[in-house]
Amino acid sequence: MIFHPGVLALVVGSVIVLVMAFFSVFLGIRIIIGWDITKSTAKQLILERQTYLITTIMKYVLGFQILSLFLFVYTADDIHKLFVGAMCTTGSLNANLIGWTVLFAKIVIFFLCAVWLAINRVDEMAEDYPLVKLKYKYLAALVPVIVLEGYWQLNYFLGLRANVITSCCSSLFSDEGLTVASSLASLPVTAAMYMFYGAAAVELALLSVLLRKGSVSSPLRYISGVWSLVFFVISIASIVAFVSIYYYETPVHHCPFDILQKQYMFIGYPLYGSLFGGILFSLGAAVIEKFKKIDSIRTQIHHTQRRWTIMSIVLLIVFIIIATWPVVFSNFRAYD
Amino acid sequence: MLKTKLFAAFIVIEAAALAALYVSSVSTVHLKEPEMALKGSLVRVMKLTDVAFWTEARYTRHPSQADFFTAFQDFPMSVDHFPAGSIVPPSQIHGAQ
Amino acid sequence: MLRKSFVCALLLVVISVTVYAAEPHKPSAADKCAVCGMLVTPHVKWLSQIIFKDGSVMFFDGPKDMFKFYFDIPKFAPAKTQADISDIYVTEYYTAKPVDAKTVVFVTGSDVMGPMGKEFVPVTADKVNSFMVDHKGQKSLKFDEVKVADFHSGNMDKSHADHKH
């Protein structure tokens, strides 16, 4: 266990999130059982009011989750010096088996919470709350993931052993062969570039077609949703493979986190911000497609989808520009 | 919107004060770089390897060079071991010869 | 004592006059590798440089890039040729000090990574054996023995897998 203020903050944060999530699921299950929109009983009124509480809690959970994602990355960066051979955040995450799992879990939870809020938003647009049971079932399914993430995170921190000086001899020898690898396996630069720009073109094309088609519902929505996830993975792989090295101007440093730091002008924030935002909006637009068959929210969904698709296109274009900028303008050459 | 403006002003002042403190900290660090360099050279030429924060026992003065496993290092009841015993002080018997 | 240093100084003058040896330059924070564009100051332990007879200097972030430049000067500096070079310095591995590239041996295939991955590690001749053992070196080459082919041998493959061409 590394006893570090950042670690403490993360553990405290995940306990808070867990308590809130459990509480909202508890309320959610009561709503699933007792909900009847056609009745005006006092009980129904109480349930209706509890939906506000759950929505509020979920918004905070999402907010905390985003903060905790950042805090996790920062903390991993702050403690990398404690491990032999760890040169940056990547090294800390490699320091034991579940470092990366925790990070991925945090990202997955971020998307899941955001999708829940998207569904919730659509649901609240209709006077008959058509999705109420569905969204609380989804919520109940979300909680195990949050529990798992908290458990993994705790295990990750408990499993960390700083390579400090020990009594009989220095750590160097007791740890031989256990050194932390700092680099990530990465794709070859050229291949990654083709893949990235190809995938980006497909993504943008899909979104523009959907924007053009307007209110026509189409299986293309689902395809674009799935493709967004594919594009997300490709984008992350590309950041590791070539965007990072052009920003660092070093062909061997693939760390996807260092770009969040001051010496790179904090460029990582707009880079990841636009990517996550863009993917989120296109994913959200795809998820709510399914609910178009419900009459009371159809037109609302059309408007929402249109807005989100535009947001998604704008954000993804920003992302692609930021990712491409150093490739075009830096005088660094990866190799010729 | 008077209250909002007052509050915004308050926050802005506080934020500005913090920013000023931050700037002053950065500039102090910058100004004291020569002093730090002197300290660094002191450490280098005197071959110092530890800081003098905790001097109550030999295992705390040079944590990097202590043998922690020694039984009853300096005081049999030194339960809070490292880096300094902030909770239980050594008994007076130990202190007075 | 005085006499001895006087002789030394005289010798130094004589040497510098005869071979026009220029002192190795110190890179500034803005100096970049002439081959790959990386800043060189973060990697001073690998710094290599080519000094031309007109006094200009090219910095590299490792002997590998220096050789790339050396073998393909028309590509990187069309106005110059190998004949214009006055001195080549590399940073010796064990002393971390600049030495004349002609006086050291370059070891390939070792587990010592430079800023650009696998490197031609410059080691003084007497330390080569020790280096080969400690760092699993494969080949040791004098300056004149380094060939373009060495970039493409299996020793350097990592950099190829990683970077675009």
Next chain:
Amino acid sequence: MRGHGRIIEYALSSLSRRKLKNLSVAAIFSILIAVLSSILFLMHAYKTETLKLLDSSPEIILQNMSAGRHELIPLEYISTLSGIAGVGKIVPRYWGYYYDSLTSANYTLMAVDADDASDKNKQDVKLINGRIPQTVGECAIGSGVAAIRQIGLNDDFFMTLGTEQNVNLKIVGIFTSNSAIVTNDLVVLTKNDLVKFFNMPVDKATDITIEVNNPSEVTTVARKIRRAYPDSRPILKIELTRTYDNIFNWRGGIVLTMFFGAIAAFMIFVWDKATGINARERQEIGILKAIGWETSDVLQLKFWEGTIVSLSSFLTGLILAYAHVFYFNAQFLAPVLKGWSVLFPKFQPMPYIDLYQIFVLFFLTVVPYVAASIVPSWKAATSDPDAVMR
């Protein structure tokens, strides 16, 4: 979106109508944040300065081990060590501890070798009033030692371990107090005095420092030393700094944990304050709902109330903490840090600030605060709009 500004305005006036309650919450919250951030600021400043300074310490310190315990190291090792490729200067160190029963303090005794050419540049040390001792019978002391013994330049300094082992030294130098972080408890004397005082054998030193020209070669050198002398313990600089990094994190973590009770108590206090809204407040929310505010509008109002309190407390707390740590030398925290050290260095910490610390603080204070106020806000927001008509 336009509504937000007006809801903030209303939140402010609603807060100001209950000045006493809200100011007390904000004050307690500010103090709590100030305490926590003082801890983090101080730890970070100490840590950064320590790590920066130790960066100048030798690459390798070689200790001799005997039966698992630290032993004096034979000087004959040096010739073998200098044969290892990549090794630079090798210098033996002579040092030890002296418990001064007069002041109940531990001093660290350290030798300079006036005859050794490699020790010559010790005379160039700048952060000292006076000079480094040059001949037998002289010493230089840290400012902490000078203060606790109430002695100054040219005074006599007497240490004894019994009738045979004692020295009487003349103080020729006192390290300046801004170097106290490394020199506070030092007594620097000549090698001959130290060897005589501790009755050390002439062919041994306390340990040996080794410089390595190329940092990437340090591990290989250490491994070779280990092979040559299996009972030796090479301590690398990187391990030293790593250990210190961990010590300060650990220390900060422990103190934070100790204060976590305070955070929890405060959150309960907040919960209680927020749940127990009085009749007038309930009436107000009822009116708001009756005249057309929706539940989510009231939730927004509550959100802004919480944000206003926590944001202003957070900023105030940070300012207080900064002033406390960097202008008032962390006076309130020193006892916690000090433990039972008699000689605690008095110096102005260098104001190293890391924005990461502030982010951690935010997570430790504002996040629990916000979480604690969700349910009470919701309770208030869902009161019946027609309640005001009954």
Next chain:
Amino acid sequence: MDAVIRAEDVSKVFNAGLADEVRAVAGVSVEIPRGRITVLKGPSGSGKTTLLGLIGCMSRPTEGKIIVEGKDVAKLPERFLTNVRRKTFGFIFQHFNLIRGLTVSENVMLPLYPTDIDSKQMQQRMEEILGKLDLTAKLNVKIEKLSGGQQQRAAIARALINEPAVVLADEPTAHLDTKLSGDLLNIITALNKEGKTIVIATHDPLIYEKPYIDNIIEMRDGAVKEAALL
């Protein structure tokens, strides 16, 4: 007849299923004609305030339908009910229900705070209404500094700020003397002339005996005893 609001067989039960179950309104059907002044008359406890709350979308009926501008709102979730309420109704409460510590102008603008309306426009509306009600001089005075009559007028101003089609008043004269009650009625009739539909719940004869009151619904024990459209 053009009815703004139609209540059909509306019941409201408090504490349903408990020992202290109260049927405040039981099977009431009423119509509120557009552009008229309607009075809900009856002794205290007759259910008129509850009925006023129901037709004003303050709460939902336990049973029955309430049709506001052609839309049944009886089953609407609170979120949408509030939306209907803030677009359609202005309320004048028995106890004024002004928020102490706020100025007159703030109190009046309060209903518009959470809406999307432009702040300037809001300010403009407030000044206009307060001008009409002769309160311009008191704009920045704390509400508790005002006299009873002024407070009543401020409460009316607040009810009008969202430009409602229907103004609902619950015992508006309960805390006013005869002269002030007269002033209030003058204001109300003036509003009526501007085309606003007005519903007053009261047991004050000073109101329902006025000749221009043209629709009186008399309630007793939660039911309509007599409805007379004059």
